[in-house]
Amino acid sequence: MAQSGMDTDVVIAGAGPTGLMLACELRLAGVDVVVVDRLARRTGESRAGGLHSRTLEVLNQRGILERFLAEGELQPVGHFSGLYLEFDESESRHPFPLMILQSSVERLLEERAAELGVRVRRSAEVSGVRQDVSGVTVDLNSGAASGRLRARYLVGCDGGRSTVRRLSGIEFPGTPATMTALIGDVELPDLPEDYVWVRRFPSGDFSAIAFEPGWYRVITSDYEQVPDRDDPPTFEQLRESLIKLAGTDYGMHSPRWVSRFSDAARQAARYRDGRVLLAGDAAHIHFPAGGQGLNMGVQDAVNLGWKLAAVLRGEVPESLLDTYHAERHPVAERVLENTRAQSALARPGPQTDALRGVFGSLLVYDAVNRHLRGMLTALDIRYPVDGNHPLEGRRVPDADLETSGDATSVHQLLHAGRPVLLVLCGNDKIVATAEDWADRVDLVDARTVDELWPVPLVGDIDAPAALLIRPDGHVAWAADDAGSPGFASLRSALASWFGPARSR
Numbered sequence: 001m002a003q004s005g006m007d008t009d010v011v012i013a014g015a016g017p018t019g020l021m022l023a024c025e026l027r028l029a030g031v032d033v034v035v036v037d038r039l040a041r042r043t044g045e046s047r048a049g050g051l052h053s054r055t056l057e058v059l060n061q062r063g064i065l066e067r068f069l070a071e072g073e074l075q076p077v078g079h080f081s082g083l084y085l086e087f088d089e090s091e092s093r094h095p096f097p098l099m100i101l102q103s104s105v106e107r108l109l110e111e112r113a114a115e116l117g118v119r120v121r122r123s124a125e126v127s128g129v130r131q132d133v134s135g136v137t138v139d140l141n142s143g144a145a146s147g148r149l150r151a152r153y154l155v156g157c158d159g160g161r162s163t164v165r166r167l168s169g170i171e172f173p174g175t176p177a178t179m180t181a182l183i184g185d186v187e188l189p190d191l192p193e194d195y196v197w198v199r200r201f202p203s204g205d206f207s208a209i210a211f212e213p214g215w216y217r218v219i220t221s222d223y224e225q226v227p228d229r230d231d232p233p234t235f236e237q238l239r240e241s242l243i244k245l246a247g248t249d250y251g252m253h254s255p256r257w258v259s260r261f262s263d264a265a266r267q268a269a270r271y272r273d274g275r276v277l278l279a280g281d282a283a284h285i286h287f288p289a290g291g292q293g294l295n296m297g298v299q300d301a302v303n304l305g306w307k308l309a310a311v312l313r314g315e316v317p318e319s320l321l322d323t324y325h326a327e328r329h330p331v332a333e334r335v336l337e338n339t340r341a342q343s344a345l346a347r348p349g350p351q352t353d354a355l356r357g358v359f360g361s362l363l364v365y366d367a368v369n370r371h372l373r374g375m376l377t378a379l380d381i382r383y384p385v386d387g388n389h390p391l392e393g394r395r396v397p398d399a400d401l402e403t404s405g406d407a408t409s410v411h412q413l414l415h416a417g418r419p420v421l422l423v424l425c426g427n428d429k430i431v432a433t434a435e436d437w438a439d440r441v442d443l444v445d446a447r448t449v450d451e452l453w454p455v456p457l458v459g460d461i462d463a464p465a466a467l468l469i470r471p472d473g474h475v476a477w478a479a480d481d482a483g484s485p486g487f488a489s490l491r492s493a494l495a496s497w498f499g500p501a502r503s504r
Contacts, residue, residue, distance in 0.1 A: 002032045003152060008119075009312050011036060011138050011151040013126045013164050017048075017102065018280030018297035019157035020109035020118075025305025027116035028062070028417040029471075031312055034149060035118060036140060038125035038158075042110070045257045047183060048102040048294035049211060050075075053087075054378035054395065055295045056094035058302050061414040061473050065094070067108050072100030080372050081289055081342035082198035082205075083360045087373055091456045093398045093411075101211055102294060129154060129167040131275045153308060155277045157297070160266075162282035168273050174266030174285075175340070179204075179223040179347075182238045184258035188216045190251035201245045202348055208250070218252070220245060223347055226262065233260040263287040263343040265336045271325040279304055284332035289342035290376045292335050299378060300328050306417060306471035315440055315499040327383045338375055370457065379456040387489065389478040390458050391467060396475050399463065400449035410469070413444055417471045419498055424448050425465035425481070430490065436501035437494050441468075468493055 002008045010026055012019045015037035026033045051059075051068065059065040074096045078085045087095045113120065127146075128139030136154040140147045156164025165172060188208060195216075196208040204221040211217055220241040235255040242249050265286045268278050280297030304324045310316045345356055362368045374380030385393035398411040401422075413420045419441045421434050426445065434443040452460040467478040468490065477493035495501065 006135060006151055007149045008032045008034045008151045010034075010153045010155060010308065011136070011149050012155045012157055013037075013138075013162075014157035014159060014280070014282070015039075015042075015106075015110070015120055015122070016157060016159070016280065016297070017105050017109060017294050018282075018301050019155075020106065020113050021298045022155060022157060022279060022301035022305050023113050023118040023120075024062070024109065024116055025301060025417060026309055027113070027118050029306060029309030029313075031309045033118055034151070035113070035120045036124040036126065036138070036149070037120070037122050040123045042103065042106055043257070044103050045259060047259060047261065047288065048105070048291060049099060049209075049217060050291040051098045051100060051105070052078075052291065052295045052377040053092045053094050053097075054381070055298050056098060057092060057395065057398065057411060057473065058298060060094065060398070061411045062417065063412070063415040064108075064112055067112075068098060068100060068105070071104045071108070072098040075099055078373065078376060079198075079290065080338075080363075080376065081345035081356075083345075083356065083363060085363065085369055085373050085376070087377075088370070090454050091379055092377075093409075097291070099211065105294065126158065126163045126167070129164060129276065136275045152312060153275050153277065155279055155304070155308075156282040157278075157280045157301075158282050160281045160285040162278065164276065165268060165278055165282050168276045170273055170276075170278065171269040172266045173269060174336070175264065177226050177229070177262035177264040179221060179263055179343070180226055181219055181221045181261050182233055182241050182258065183217065183219045183261065184235065184238045185211075185215055185256040186218055186235075186238070186252050187214060187254045188218070188250040188252055190248070191216065198346075199246070200348060200353075204245055204348055205346065206242055206245050215256070218242065221346065227260075229260075229262070233258050261288055263340070265340055267329070267332055267336060271329055272321055277304065277308075277321070277324065283328075284336065286336045287339040287343045289339045289346070292339070292376060292378075295378065296332060296335055299331075302472045303328055306419075310440075310498065316497075320497075331378070331381060334375070374456045383474055387477060387493075389464070389475075389480070390455055390461050391453075391464060391475045391478040394455060394475055395473050396467065396469050397453045397455065399453050401446040402449060403444060403446040407449075408446075411473065413442070414469065414471065414473060416442070418442050419471055419476075420444055420469045421466070421494075422446060422469060423466045424463060427466060427487075429487065430466050433490055433494070436491075437498055439502055440498045441494065466490075468497075470497060 009032045012035045124140045127141045130137045138149045206220045208216045267284045279300040382393040448463045464478045468476045
């Protein structure tokens, strides 16, 4: 229940994948949350069309992955600026991208949010934000009516043109657009192939990808003009753009929707301003190369959710929220850089053609493939840590386990969204230490089935003796054996991330 004098604990602006995932994380942790969105209903538009390995792992950590797998199609390859990458099945239990429309992702997350008791208010646009020492007042325009919500925190998940970011005075520096791309779902009865993948022409390129029988996602890129971003795109513009590139529109008709994007790349100067936070496209926009945007937003939500819940429950100081910016801002910064590089590799012209040829020849080397796929999938992320264990700061591998004779895996231990102290060596001192945090941290005594655990960009490492896993699946602390000096730092790690030991 919300604190007295508050309508809710958290208001989330934006009912896209980021906002809905954050709402699910907060409700799972017992936090009261209201999601507001200016639209009356989901649009059905699907700019994004895939989920990468780390996002699939995140959904598996919450026990809801099967819903998404049932509606998508796994693909054994990915790409960097249209140049194919191969994926390694040893790096993750879910190594391949899942082709699934954003509209399906939003629907499945909204269904999960409803199961958890999330309140979603549509046709409610944020028009004012005022924060003070105890909370945030959010003014809403709801058609002819107006209203307001009082909450302890506000999170802007309201897209690249975020009203929350603007009203909060958070700067959004970056680089402007140098090209434009049109995207739409249409029928192409005269397309002679099953699909077209990044066909290049002197002024741009186009792709036509079938996500559903009879329907194609058509994307055209034009490097000769940058239109006013407030000029609404039309089906006729998409048709003319395809004719300009390919000399035909392939009988294009029956558009479901048409939209536009560019290679503008911007990032919020800070992800937190007091009681206002930003996530997803409200915090970062970029050229959508490699399908990283939706994935990064979902991962923002999972990083922020458990921290915000712990602050609201009074378990940790508010300063824990600063680690959200410290951890996620560099991740987005790297994505902006790699998408700028992909945009440069996509530009038309003989010089770029030559560069693509050289770059493509490097992809035959496993080290290059491994580096790029780790970047795109986010499996290689390592948050800043004080310790030296190779697992600390990284996402925990989903190793097979046995607990009291039952078979399970590491990620299954995270279904409840709680931190886990996983003991694989039967150490009594660890068990005794864990009792001081038993109200906040789940202690699991288990045996690892796998003696070697795979760590992307590192390789196989010996299974640890014990590790402390945050609710987002990243390792806060790990040690290799019962006599390791690392055991002395366990209490410090528990206190830093999950608050002081309880009084007994």
